[in-house]
Amino acid sequence: MSNSSETGNRWLLGIVVILVVALFGAICLGAAAVFMLTQAGSPAAPALGATAAPGRTSVVPTRAPATSGKKVLRLPGGSGGGGDPPTLDPALAGDAESAVYVAEIFSGLVTLDPNLKVQPDIAEKWDISEDRKTLTFYLRKEVKFQDGRPVTAQDFKYTIERAANPATASPTADTYLGDIVGVKDKLNRKAAEVSGVQVIDDYTLKITIDQPKAYFLAKLTFPTAYVVDKNNVERGGRTWTDRPNGTGPFKLKEYVRSQRIVLAKNENYYLEPKPQVDEVQFILGGGSFMTLYENGDLDSTRVFISDIERVSDPSSPLNKELFVGPELSTQFVVFNTRKPPFDDPKVRQAFALAIDRQKVVDVVFQKMPLVANSILPPGMPGYTEPGGKPPYDLAKAKQLLAESKYAGKLPDITWTTVGAGGAAAQDIQAMTAMIKDALGVNISIQQTDWATFIGQLNDPSRNPYQIFDIGWIADYADPQNFVEILFRTGSTQNWSAYSNPEADKILDQAGLEKDTATRFKLYQQVEQMILADFPVMPLTYSRQYWLTKPYVKGMIYPPMIIPRLKYVSLEK
């Protein structure tokens, strides 16, 4: 008996030993592989390493590059939250995360200065024709791609043709280049070439647009119009942006996905100021930038709401390193004017009056954003200080509800918001509670994920949501970007499905108006008309909070994506 049990035990022992050996074998193999890879990635073996080719996207986990003697600025990735940019291709970059890098690596005909004024960039100057439909750009002759090839008007022609090529699948060509004659035809495969872009000579480019549009020049400051190198794009294939050849103040030195992006200064950069730091390292990921900053491993970091209390405290040493600036964005509570009961303006106004915005901002947001009382955010051209505080009047709210056609028979309301389950965002909970208390409305919160939410919103004629919250960030610094895009009849971004023929008429007039001051007045007039109808309730103007070490000079946090790193220097 003891014999057979011994045999059984030996079997088991054997299996356990095999398992353990296999596990250790796997670990050793893995370890060996990692060791080899890290060796290969170190500067000693440049064939595979970070120093091999500029902009090499490396699969290999390389060691930290030596930074001795170099001026290196260390920042959190993207617009401060970390994460990979979806693309570095100017024709595809439609989001802020990508634009942060694209604006440094590439450049275009015109650019925005830190005050968001349109300034010459690769184009030294331009003429605008009598009918204001033709713009002639004169390019600087000294501009070169980062590989040394001079930039000519043909390159811009290629850039626009490429962005308008349906095969490029540009998500932004419509919006930013669609005013150019022929771009829409090419996008829809009705034309082989964009007729509105003509090369006069190597350094002269003529662009014709479909109607006079004062804001067109501002659209050209967006990445879609940044010049790309045909050789670079065509030889690089689908992943050509792994080694981009741009014209901007910085070039891509290294990109290790989900880990870091390193930009190095472009020695050939043509504008003043020239970049002053040698390298900018962006840390991707983004678990705990505050800790990195406090440990001295980051030179600047964005502050999110979890740390607001700490950094806002005047007795905190961090408070001296704090910067608070506008973001050119407004958060709205949107009433779907096609859905009962919000087809009645009185119900909309009643809901808006029942929400104490100041309290939401003070308590829930810890005063991080500002209370909004207009559609255009402060800092936006055409913004005027609204007279008085945002209205909050419970008695009037009740009265309006009683006067509305839904008096006494108000349907149940569902507030839709972006969220990942669990408790909804606190501001939404607070606002629904205020409405419930003040008006006795039966209101519930429904959370949905962003992909579903945006899919429904992008079709305003069928949007099923009754009431929801969303923000809008300026694409270009012109009031048209808010007032017309968000509220014109039939606009895709008209989330409230608001329609006011009179406002539409004034918007038409504004689009044709030559004089900027008059034009802005027209937009302000429309803004007042909209606010009186309550298709939305402006909730907050977002603000950005950054901490920056005292030795970092010249750092700016513009509310829009512009090339900004060339202004920065390090004094340590």
Place this chain on the structure above:
Amino acid sequence: MAAFVIRRLVWLPILLFFVSVITFALGLYGPGDPVQVMLGMHANPETIERLRHEYGFDQPFYIQYLNYVANALQGNFGYSLVKYRDQPVGVLIAEKLPATIQLNLVAILLGCAIGVPLGLVAGLKRDTWLDLVVRGIVVAGISFPIIFLNPVLTFIFSRRHEFTLAATNFTFSIGPFLPMVQGHWDGLFSPKIILPAFIESLGVIAVLTRQMRAGMIEVLSEDYIRTARAKGLRERVVVVRHAMRNALIPIATILGLMLGGLVAGSFLVENWFDVPGVGQLAFDALISRDYYVIMALTLLIAVAYILANLFVDVLYGFLDPRIRQS
């Protein structure tokens, strides 16, 4: 045995077929689509239509599916549509897989090293204070949400702590004890792996401790243990040679299944600790409806689990003659 293995392997493509059809259909017919996410708030119907056409999303389901399968069979698993536009999915996964495997390996090893002895002790000292303490630790370990442990442990171990002695100007600081990733993931032999791997291992510890404890209790009540004791064997021999060995069998099975999980990343740990692994990739792909990335990851994980299951079944055949004979 060979016939058994072959029979099981024949099932592999069939299972993969079902997994892929279901995932593909969920992606296609579920709410939200990658073109909408790509366009974000700047969508207009024309652009949506145009891009859907460019990507072939306007074609019938079976054509899209067959195209996908045809490409996949040639090793082309498509391109990222949203989060890493135009990067081949194969390249993305190959880049992210090493970090996830490294993290999970260390987590499993830590789990074994901590869980097995804990369970052994708890089982031997059943219903004593020691057992209670171990069980308490295990329950606490899995009850603390990862989302809570992440910042707390980071705060304690990865931050510089400054202290000023009261009434003096003397300031001193300690830490950080463990470095953070900071854009440079250094693999297995770096202290950067310790915190994330420890948090990942909590689940493993819980499972192994409970299994080991239950196994010990069960085995210790078997007749052959009584016999061994009756023969006058020393207690140490009884426990180590007769009881522990048998209690380890189910542990081997659990570990075998965990091998399948090596390639599955963790959303919470990887995102917080900046581990450039599959969990980050999967999270980004899911929220942005990056179809092809989701498809490839689902298939990869399915294959890994199917193979791990097969491995465990074969192992059982060795361990249990009754299965081998049938």
